[in-house]
Amino acid sequence: MNKEKVIELNKVNKWYGEFHVLKDIDLSVYQGEKIIVCGPSGSGKSTLIRCINRLEEHQEGTVRVRDTILDHHTQSIEKIRSEVGMVFQQFNLFPHLSILDNCTLAPSWVRKMPKKDAEDLAMKYLTKVKIDDQALKFPGQLSGGQQQRAAIARALCMEPKIMLFDEPTSALDPEMIKEVLDVMTDLAKAGMTMIVVSHEMAFAKEVADRVIFMDEGSIVEEKPTAQFFSNPENERTKLFLSQIL
Amino acid sequence: MKIKNLANWSRQNLFSSWYNSLISLFCIYLIIITLPPFIDWAFLSATFDGNLKTDCKTSGACWVFIKVWFEKFMYGFYPVENIWRINLSFLILILSIAASFFVRDKFKIYILFFLIFIFPIIAFILIHGSFGMQIVESREWGGLALTFILAIFGIIFSFPLGVLLALGRRSELPVIKYFSICFIEFWRGIPLITVLFAAAVMFPLLLPADTYVDKTLRIAIGIAIFESAYIAEVVRGGLQSLPKGQYDAARSLGMGYWKMNFFIILPQAIKTVIPGIANTFIALLKDTPLIVLVGMAEILGMINLAKANPYWLGMAVEGYVFAAAIFWVASYFLSSYSQRLENKYSTEKK
Ligand SMILES: Nc1ncnc2c1ncn2[C@@H]1O[C@H](COP(=O)(O)OP(=O)(O)OP(=O)(O)O)[C@@H](O)[C@H]1O
Ligand SMILES: [Mg+2]
Numbered sequence: 001m002n003k004e005k006v007i008e009l010n011k012v013n014k015w016y017g018e019f020h021v022l023k024d025i026d027l028s029v030y031q032g033e034k035i036i037v038c039g040p041s042g043s044g045k046s047t048l049i050r051c052i053n054r055l056e057e058h059q060e061g062t063v064r065v066r067d068t069i070l071d072h073h074t075q076s077i078e079k080i081r082s083e084v085g086m087v088f089q090q091f092n093l094f095p096h097l098s099i100l101d102n103c104t105l106a107p108s109w110v111r112k113m114p115k116k117d118a119e120d121l122a123m124k125y126l127t128k129v130k131i132d133d134q135a136l137k138f139p140g141q142l143s144g145g146q147q148q149r150a151a152i153a154r155a156l157c158m159e160p161k162i163m164l165f166d167e168p169t170s171a172l173d174p175e176m177i178k179e180v181l182d183v184m185t186d187l188a189k190a191g192m193t194m195i196v197v198s199h200e201m202a203f204a205k206e207v208a209d210r211v212i213f214m215d216e217g218s219i220v221e222e223k224p225t226a227q228f229f230s231n232p233e234n235e236r237t238k239l240f241l242s243q244i245l
Numbered sequence: 246m247k248i249k250n251l252a253n254w255s256r257q258n259l260f261s262s263w264y265n266s267l268i269s270l271f272c273i274y275l276i277i278i279t280l281p282p283f284i285d286w287a288f289l290s291a292t293f294d295g296n297l298k299t300d301c302k303t304s305g306a307c308w309v310f311i312k313v314w315f316e317k318f319m320y321g322f323y324p325v326e327n328i329w330r331i332n333l334s335f336l337i338l339i340l341s342i343a344a345s346f347f348v349r350d351k352f353k354i355y356i357l358f359f360l361i362f363i364f365p366i367i368a369f370i371l372i373h374g375s376f377g378m379q380i381v382e383s384r385e386w387g388g389l390a391l392t393f394i395l396a397i398f399g400i401i402f403s404f405p406l407g408v409l410l411a412l413g414r415r416s417e418l419p420v421i422k423y424f425s426i427c428f429i430e431f432w433r434g435i436p437l438i439t440v441l442f443a444a445a446v447m448f449p450l451l452l453p454a455d456t457y458v459d460k461t462l463r464i465a466i467g468i469a470i471f472e473s474a475y476i477a478e479v480v481r482g483g484l485q486s487l488p489k490g491q492y493d494a495a496r497s498l499g500m501g502y503w504k505m506n507f508f509i510i511l512p513q514a515i516k517t518v519i520p521g522i523a524n525t526f527i528a529l530l531k532d533t534p535l536i537v538l539v540g541m542a543e544i545l546g547m548i549n550l551a552k553a554n555p556y557w558l559g560m561a562v563e564g565y566v567f568a569a570a571i572f573w574v575a576s577y578f579l580s581s582y583s584q585r586l587e588n589k590y591s592t593e594k595k
Contacts, residue, residue, distance in 0.1 A: 055493055074501070081499040092494035096513050096590075105508055106498035151494075158498060 012061035039214035085155030145176030321387015383461035407476025432474035445539035483514030523583030
């Protein structure tokens with residue numbers, strides 16, 4: 001594989017006060033790769049991906065996204081955030097704005113797109129996630145699955161090069177999980193670089209190139225998908241897989 | 246049929262249990278002993294005609310007093326031939342507020358912009374005078390017009406200042422954070438009357454001898470700063486009620502601090518605290534009569550002057566009932582306006 005490395009984490013460490021959440025994290029992600037991150041609750045999965053777009057600040061090590069090294073400068077942070085989209089467990093749509101406005105806000109005010117273009121773009125992505133007919137509704141009027149798809153469309157409207165997903169289906173009722181995973185699968189097939197924190201193992205097997213298992217703040221196992229499931233080495237990974245599969 | 250409905254209604258609403266019955270009976274008793282005498286005094290035996298105190302021969306209210314002094318109560322000692330300038334200013338204000346009910350949301354922003362940035366200038370030019378209009382010094386302003394000028398100035402300036410202070414108090418930059426905390430706690434800790442005396446009497450002593458800031462302006466700024474501390478705390482309550490995810494989402498979309506607050510955080514935070522903001526503004530309106538104590542005559546001050554007039558002694562009750570009615574109407578308007586806003590946004594969310 002001689003593809004471009006788009007994310008590189010080097011010896012990243014983070015503490016919450018005394019508590020060591022991320023321990024010497026090394027991670028490289030190549031253009032177009034899909035990475036699944038799993039592990040027990042509290043192992044630092046969310047913290048890890050939130051460090052990539054600086055929703056959390058790391059204290060040691062380097063984070064590089066494409067050509068930008070993440071540091072204290074607002075410029076580097078804003079550059080990275082404009083290239084990295086994020087989808088959250090709780091959707092975090094803006095409840096006071098319609099779905100369409102949720103999608104056009106950042107393109108028009110951050111990317112300074114003309115209103116018409118922003119709306120066309122938003123409708124394009126809302127159609128892609130199959131909720132273009134809900135564009136004028138407010139988030140509170142949508143089902144959980146529709147809200148999460150709207151949140152995906154909102155992130156895509158910034159036309160990011162990389163997408164981060166933090167347990168995008170954990171807050172959903174079972175019958176809605178599929179519609180969200182379908183949208184994510186389409187996105188993966190279209191070549192998006194994705195890091196997904198998820199315990200949906202069927203989804204992982206279908207789309208992931210690599211699976212990362214985290215425990216107590218460290219990456220304890222990192223393998224191509226097939227090997228990860230057929231031949232896990234670490235005891236904790238085995239235990240975890242036996243519980244979840 | 247009607248009577249039966251009434252009986253049903255009162256059984257459900259007034260006499261549903263023995264203690265409710267007791268409270269209802271007590272309230273009915275209070276109404277019976279106070280309302281008829283008041284109606285008799287205010288309307289039935291009241292005198293409306295005439296121009297002199299001696300025209301009031303009945304035992305009821307002497308509304309002649311209000312009629313004769315009406316212009317002074319409304320405009321203070323503002324020159325009579327220029328009163329249209331005050332009326333025009335308030336007409337512009339009322340029309341633009343009324344217009345905001347009828348236009349689409351997009352234009353409301355422009356109306357808001359007009360009210361905050363342009364209207365104060367127009368109103369000042371009109372009321373104070375320039376461009377060939379006769380200058381009316383602010384010490385001649387008075388009456389209800391002055392009440393409203395101070396209240397509106399207070400509202401227009403304390404609101405943005407309060408919002409900035411609320412944001413400052415939650416800032417991650419220690420300098421801004423502690424400055425905001427000190428500022429808010431300082432102004433909340435002193436009574437308004439102290440602020441008024443300081444603005445009227447002490448502040449000029451601190452200035453270099455050749456600078457002069459108009460007294461009405463000093464008082465208005467004092468009131469605006471004082472109220473901004475309260476607005477700040479109300480808005481902070483709204484900010485605290487927002488889930489952290491809203492910040493995460495805004496940041497992850499690349500919005501910087503100001504865009505995030507302007508588009509995402511403040512609109513939601515302010516909506517949740519509309520009742521608290523309305524409360525603060527109603528309190529502000531009702532606090533303005535305190536300026537009597539620093540020698541300015543807004544409506545209550547003018548009533549005090551009038552009732553001390555040798556020809557009109559003994560008119561205190563009429564004057565104060567009139568003032569109470571005016572303040573009640575104004576406060577009621579503010580509170581129903583806020584309720585309207587609140588309803589509008591609570592349906593939008595659903
Ligand atoms: N703001 C914070 N302050 C202190 N500790 C925190 C903070 N945020 C997270 N933690 C702790 O850091 C650890 C890792 O949290 P993180 O949210 O990254 O876990 P996770 O792997 O995403 O878990 P889950 O599967 O439950 O989402 C947890 O033990 C958590 O209690
Ligand atoms: Mg998590």
